[in-house]
Amino acid sequence: xxxxxxxxxxxxxxxxxSRDGDMQSYEALVRRYQGPMYRLAxxxxxxxxxxxxxxxxxxxxxxxxxxxxxxxxxxxxWLYRTTTNRCLNVIxxxxxQADVELDEHESTSTRTRPDHAAEVSEQMTALGQAxxxxxxxxxxxxxxxxxxxxxxxxxxxxxxxxxxxxxGRISRARAQLAxxxxxxx
Amino acid sequence: xxMNDADYMLPCGRDVETVWDRLTIVDAGNAxxxxxxxxxxxxxxxSLRALRAAVDELASETVEPPADLVGRIMSAVRADSRRRDMxxxxxxDPNEARISAQAIASVLRFAADTVEGVRARRCKVRQSDSADxxxxxxxxxxxxxxxxxxxxxxVRERVTSAVSARIGVRLSxxxxxxxxxxxx
Numbered sequence: 001x002x003x004x005x006x007x008x009x010x011x012x013x014x015x016x017x018s019r020d021g022d023m024q025s026y027e028a029l030v031r032r033y034q035g036p037m038y039r040l041a042x043x044x045x046x047x048x049x050x051x052x053x054x055x056x057x058x059x060x061x062x063x064x065x066x067x068x069x070x071x072x073x074x075x076x077x078w079l080y081r082t083t084t085n086r087c088l089n090v091i092x093x094x095x096x097q098a099d100v101e102l103d104e105h106e107s108t109s110t111r112t113r114p115d116h117a118a119e120v121s122e123q124m125t126a127l128g129q130a131x132x133x134x135x136x137x138x139x140x141x142x143x144x145x146x147x148x149x150x151x152x153x154x155x156x157x158x159x160x161x162x163x164x165x166x167x168g169r170i171s172r173a174r175a176q177l178a179x180x181x182x183x184x185x
Numbered sequence: 186x187x188m189n190d191a192d193y194m195l196p197c198g199r200d201v202e203t204v205w206d207r208l209t210i211v212d213a214g215n216a217x218x219x220x221x222x223x224x225x226x227x228x229x230x231x232s233l234r235a236l237r238a239a240v241d242e243l244a245s246e247t248v249e250p251p252a253d254l255v256g257r258i259m260s261a262v263r264a265d266s267r268r269r270d271m272x273x274x275x276x277x278d279p280n281e282a283r284i285s286a287q288a289i290a291s292v293l294r295f296a297a298d299t300v301e302g303v304r305a306r307r308c309k310v311r312q313s314d315s316a317d318x319x320x321x322x323x324x325x326x327x328x329x330x331x332x333x334x335x336x337x338x339x340v341r342e343r344v345t346s347a348v349s350a351r352i353g354v355r356l357s358x359x360x361x362x363x364x365x366x367x368x369x
Contacts, residue, residue, distance in 0.1 A: 009304060010367050013326055016306035017294065021287040023262060030258050038250035043243075052254060059258045060265060072306075127239040147244045174236070175193040175201035181235035182228075 007031070012072040019066045030059050033076065036148060037083045043143050044087035046132060054086045061086075080150055081158040084140050091136045123181065130180035134173050141166050142173040195225040204229045208237075272310065275317040275353060286310040289352055293321060296347035300339050302328035306364055318355035319348070324364040337361060 006014065006028035014032075017025035034055060041051035041058075062082055069078060131139055137159060144150040144158070145166075152163040159166070193201040197219070204226050211220050211230065220226060272289065274282035286309075294305035309322045323344065327336075341359055348356045 010326075012365060013304045013306055013367065016324070016364070017308075020290055020307050020309075021266065022291060022294070023259065023266070024291075026262065027255065027259050030255050034250050034254055034258070035247075038254070039246060039248060042248065052250065055250065055254065056258050056261060060261045063262050064265065121242075123235060123239040124242045127236070127243060146240050171202040171205070172193070174205060174233075178201060178229065178232040178236045181239065182232045 011075055015066070015069070015072040015075045018063070019069070019072075026063060029075070033079055034059070037079060040080070040083055040143060040148060041087055043128070043131060043147070044084070044136070044139060045090060050090060054083065054090060058083045058086050077150070077154050080144065080148065080154070084144065084158050088136055088140060126180055126183075127177065130177050133180075134176060138169045138173045141169040142177075145170050146174075195223075195229065197223045197225045199223075199226060201229055201233075205233055208233055272312050272319060272354075284352065289319065289321075289348070289354075292347050292351050293323060293344050296343040297323060297325060297340050299343055300336055302330065302332045302336060303340055304367060313357040315357070318357040320358040321348075321356060322360045322362065324362040326365040326367045327363055329366045329368045 006024055009025070009028065011029070011032075014025040014029050018029060037055050037058060038051055041054040042048065045051050045054065058079070062079060069075065131142075134142065140159065141155055144155045145152070150158075152166050155166045156163045195201070195204075199219070207216075207220060208230060210216065272284055272286055274284050276282040289310045290308035293308050293310075297303055297305040304326045305323060306326055307322075307324045311320045312318075313320045321344070323340075325340070340361060344359060345356045348354060
């Protein structure tokens, strides 16, 4: 006799069950994806409290709209799309001068060489700051591609644009960010 | 400030994107003469390498949301979910007992999951003509390794007995639909 806990199940199974109103399955999906969504929102919005609110709102919206999801396997892409658009809306609603500085938060990646760790963390802090200098759409494209590994097609759909425009935004973002990295070369 | 691509053109005629695209080629030891001799390209390459190192760290960042976020999300989800599709349970008149189709579905899915190689997915529960029985359409995913002989009968048997033992209603009809295969 085998019983599987929700944590062992594949996404498509959990999504199908969630759509039936099974909250335990939905909770397993929330546990599985709250981390990446939170990290995306944090880099987009630069504030822990705004990122928490955005992620909470996203998972509630997705729960309400599960019936509209055509394909159970498309859930993760849909989650990224909802999170990105939520963040862009939050930024648009802010007063122009109130664009928040990124919170200083410790990077917890483990490095074997402490001296190297300090140096890279400094670079990463600089990169984090430089990200705030991109336009929100550029920042979204760049984060989704370079940090979260989403496809150009998916990013284009998310932002309602073409893959060519996405490639352009990412290459401009990369050039701007590389300039900021010049002192560490 | 609007940026245009000309802003990223180097004095040597290559742009930053070209240098980025060639970075892997150069690192693999296949640099062309221009890559080797151009100081502008070399400087941009170094910046891009520094960027790549910082991006690797950003991508492996493990900053986690606060521990109570899942709880907050699920409270909001529960508050939002009205119990729909209530079905009557057998009871002595004039008392009335009802159960949500969702609760029945949970019991059914759990019963189907106990069969090796089967994962219950969607489960639609409807009341049938008589008050003490229900009709169920259960869609399942099966392991790509295949199922043992008699697995579907076993699903049927376990689901049927779970409905009567745990909920106290009869299963008048059970349709099993194989919706997918899974490979974990």
